[in-house]
Amino acid sequence: MEKDAPVRRRSSGDGADVIATSRRLNDSKTQSQYEPYKQAEWGFVNHWYPAVFSEELEEDQVEGVQICGIPIVLRRVNGRVYALKDRCIHRGVRMSAKPMCFNKETISCWYHGFTFNLETGNLDTIVGNPDDKLIGTTGVTPYPTEEKCGIVFVFVREDDFPLDEVPPLAHDLPLAFPDNSERFPHPLWPAAPHILHEDAVGLGIHRTGESNWRVACENGFDNAHILIHQDNMIVQSNNWVLPLGIRPVSNDCITTFEDDNGPSGLMQWLFSDRWEPILENETLGIKVNGVNGRPYRTSFYLPGVLLVENWPEEYIAQYEWYVPITDDTYEYWEVLVKRCPTEEEREQFKYRYKTVLEPMALRGFNNCDLYARESMQDFYGDGSGWNDEQLVDTDVSPITWRKLASRCNRGIARPGVGVTGSVKASSLRLRDVSEGSPSRYFVRKVDF
Ligand code: FES
Numbered sequence: 521m522e523k524d525a526p527v528r529r530r531s532s533g534d535g536a537d538v539i540a541t542s543r544r545l546n547d548s549k550t551q552s553q554y555e556p557y558k559q560a561e562w563g564f565v566n567h568w569y570p571a572v573f574s575e576e577l578e579e580d581q582v583e584g585v586q587i588c589g590i591p592i593v594l595r596r597v598n599g600r601v602y603a604l605k606d607r608c609i610h611r612g613v614r615m616s617a618k619p620m621c622f623n624k625e626t627i628s629c630w631y632h633g634f635t636f637n638l639e640t641g642n643l644d645t646i647v648g649n650p651d652d653k654l655i656g657t658t659g660v661t662p663y664p665t666e667e668k669c670g671i672v673f674v675f676v677r678e679d680d681f682p683l684d685e686v687p688p689l690a691h692d693l694p695l696a697f698p699d700n701s702e703r704f705p706h707p708l709w710p711a712a713p714h715i716l717h718e719d720a721v722g723l724g725i726h727r728t729g730e731s732n733w734r735v736a737c738e739n740g741f742d743n744a745h746i747l748i749h750q751d752n753m754i755v756q757s758n759n760w761v762l763p764l765g766i767r768p769v770s771n772d773c774i775t776t777f778e779d780d781n782g783p784s785g786l787m788q789w790l791f792s793d794r795w796e797p798i799l800e801n802e803t804l805g806i807k808v809n810g811v812n813g814r815p816y817r818t819s820f821y822l823p824g825v826l827l828v829e830n831w832p833e834e835y836i837a838q839y840e841w842y843v844p845i846t847d848d849t850y851e852y853w854e855v856l857v858k859r860c861p862t863e864e865e866r867e868q869f870k871y872r873y874k875t876v877l878e879p880m881a882l883r884g885f886n887n888c889d890l891y892a893r894e895s896m897q898d899f900y901g902d903g904s905g906w907n908d909e910q911l912v913d914t915d916v917s918p919i920t921w922r923k924l925a926s927r928c929n930r931g932i933a934r935p936g937v938g939v940t941g942s943v944k945a946s947s948l949r950l951r952d953v954s955e956g957s958p959s960r961y962f963v964r965k966v967d968f
Pocket residue numbers: 608609610611612613629630631632633634
């Protein structure tokens with residue numbers, strides 16, 4: 521928890537001195553407090569990330585993904601998901617590119633038959649070389665997995681991160697409600713559902729964005745950016761009052777927390793008197809239309825997880841992850857979570873998700889965010905944007921996050937080596953571009 525007692529000052533004029541200078545300024549001293557974040561181009565390792573939806577990995581199916589520059593192969597056996605480093609120790613191809621499995625305990629490399637134990641990653645045998653002295657002496661890194669609410673999570677660790685020190689999944693997920701309702705009251709909406717609730721149903725999509733994962737994170741909880749959503753169908757069709765922006769009017773507008781037995785994150789006290797919605801700009805002569813209030817609140821957690829409470833409808837929470845693939849691509853996860861204790865409620869939620877929520881909220885509304893992040897990429901992609909940006913009061917949110925992330929991450933990913941994206945102008949990447957084939961999260965399967 522933040523130690524310094526918050527000074528409460530109310531907005532009276534232009535708000536220029538409402539937020540303490542130390543929180544508002546982004547000078548070199550402030551920047552030095554988030555130097556580790558600036559170095560985390562490839563993400564934070566030793567954290568839990570969503571890898572695939574459960575339904576994307578059926579029994580015996582094998583898929584390859586890349587997270588924080590680490591190639592990972594997944595295989596489901598007897599219902600359980602195993603994850604190994606997806607780079608054969610022999611000559612470096614990805615096992616997932618042409619799945620070859622001879623039993624339920626191993627996966628073999630399709631090239632020369634190196635065969636790895638799914639549980640331990642050890643080199644158990646070599647198909648055409650069963651007496652080789654390398655067998656039993658080496659292997660690939662195994663990764664812990666958890667499956668909750670229809671999502672397979674993987675603990676993406678450095679090779680030497682001790683398995684007995686892997687924290688629970690809950691430490692890398694949003695706060696749960698009502699457990700935290702007293703600490704973070706929410707008088708305007710019911711307790712947000714959590715993916716660890718037994719009766720929670722999660723429905724969503726994931727897609728690849730062409731920008732750095734940090735640029736994506738900072739868009740998720742940016743209180744000035746709602747301007748881009750003014751024309752969205754879900755806003756207009758519901759007649760929502762969507763402010764032009766939301767301005768902090770108190771030093772305690774954001775609470776950060778670094779719990780020993782829970783997640784590290786920040787809570788933005790939206791729809792309280794600590795933030796002021798801007799409904800008019802006199803200079804430009806514009807006003808917000810709409811009649812229906814749409815209260816919501818955003819909180820953000822390591823390693824880059826967004827919770828939007830009471831969004832896009834009551835009793836639903838929107839989760840987002842911005843999973844680093846390389847330093848210039850990320851997998852954008854958008855998941856709506858609702859508690860559905862009965863089969864009937866489950867079916868109703870699925871129907872509403874398919875007919876309204878996915879097209880209007882996840883695609884219609886969030887498409888604007890995807891474009892906005894990609895529009896920032898040229899500025900931040902070469903690193904210059906972090907020094908050349910000129911921030912304002914509302915940007916207290918990303919500054920707070922950058923400092924928190926610098927303090928609380930469990931490891932900065934090393935730039936990818938020998939993986940997709942480590943050589944920017946690789947001929948394979950250029951072939952993809954010339955074929956009009958977009959960047960992909962799943963491994964490209966060998967087709968023969
Ligand atoms: S590259 Fe995998 S066995 Fe040779």
